[in-house]
Amino acid sequence: MTHSTHAYAPDPRNDSILIDINGELFPRADAKVSVFDSGFVLGDGVWEGLRVYAGPDGKGVIAFLDRHLARLYAGAKTLDYEFPLSKTEFAERLYACLDANEAHDGVHVRLMTSRGVKATPYQDPRATITPPTIVIIPEFKTPSPDAGARGLSLFTVHVRRGYPDVQDQKLNSHSKLNCIMACIQAAKADADEALMLDPHGFVATCNSTHFFIVKDGEIWTSTGDFCLGGITRKVIIETAREAGVTVHERNFSLHDAYNADEAFVTGTFAGLTPVAEIDGRTLGAASGPMVAKLRGLYKERVANDIKDGRRVNFD
Incomplete structure (x- = not known):
């Protein structure tokens, strides 16, 4: 890949x-x-x-x-x-x-x-x-270290994250056709991943990761109403707030994303990956100070979670 x-x-x-x-x-x-x-x-x-x-x-x-x-x-x-x-x-x-x-x-x-x-x-x-x-x-x-070094390119697709009465986006089911169609459209545009909007036109999430922007030292991400309840997303939000960083879970548009100081995506596989470009607009920093800070904090959070070794009793 x-x-x-x-x-x-x-x-x-x-x-x-x-x-x-x-x-x-x-x-x-x-x-x-x-x-x-x-x-x-x-x-x-x-x-x-x-x-x-x-x-x-x-x-x-x-x-x-x-x-x-x-x-x-x-x-x-x-x-x-x-x-x-x-x-x-x-x-x-x-x-x-x-x-x-x-x-x-x-x-x-x-x-x-x-x-x-x-x-x-x-x-x-x-x-x-x-x-x-x-x-x-x-x-x-x-x-791959390449994505983290150069930053990802995102392309906003026409495929929307739908209402929960059609298919609840919080359900991590095998039925991923909307994400697959979004991924195909982004690939045809030669982008790394698709940026998906909610039914109201606000930024929701990416096809396989969660999307964040940084503005004036604060972090913005979607309300979460139209995206999977991401584990890494939640950990990043918790960790940032514990470090005194303001995190907004709110509606915002592509205008806000295009003019962000930094942007990044989160997921279980790669953790936190910077975004360098959205729809051909180059962001202020492919990997700026907030991304660097959060990467370090996330690494510490993972280390703390595994420090006692395996836990098997969950009932």
Whole structure:
């Protein structure tokens, strides 16, 4: 991958990773789910992206795992299906998969769940005949330093973040077509990522990250009404406020974004990445003092979260 905040350098270790499917480990080439699976047939399921850092004993620790599991369970509740695992059992399975792969640092995990296998490819949840499908894919991935050095280019797309009565954007479901269409439009414009507006024309979020601007020493981000409840987004807001930085969760327009002193995006994989350009407008600083400060504070926050090593009891 050469574009976006998810750009990473290939790692040969990923060719031989073991993938957990419903508690059983499979080599990458043999890891498969049914063509009748709800996630494949309908995008019916919820998922999480997790970041792994080396803990004090050298073993991989998943940062902010409590928040990720809370969001996963909330999503499943909204979709009205129940996991066969407790949160503690989820954590144990995740760490067992990491250990089986000797994956302890510079690792990104895709935790995917679906309603389960269906008797026939039909949308009615009552056609589901198995417990939920749970897949854990750990990969050795570190963010490309290029994006952080040069800053991202964003392109404002026509695809909007919709109202929650159509599809609630707070739900981290497999159904990501609006984000995919936004990503395609941005790619056609040769941009790294799409900047998406809400139904009222205010800036909402990016297609796979959350968007922030800096104005006069203060941080602005959207109200959050039309975007996923991002874990990194929330951590950055909390951390900035604890450091005495004013953070506004408010409506603002492209005019404000074009004239920002700095801008950045957040996400689990890359943490905090500066933005250098929006719709051809060059910002005042691709990586200014606020971005540098927040990057340092976020690094400290991650270190504090993993300092005691693995935690598995979440129930």
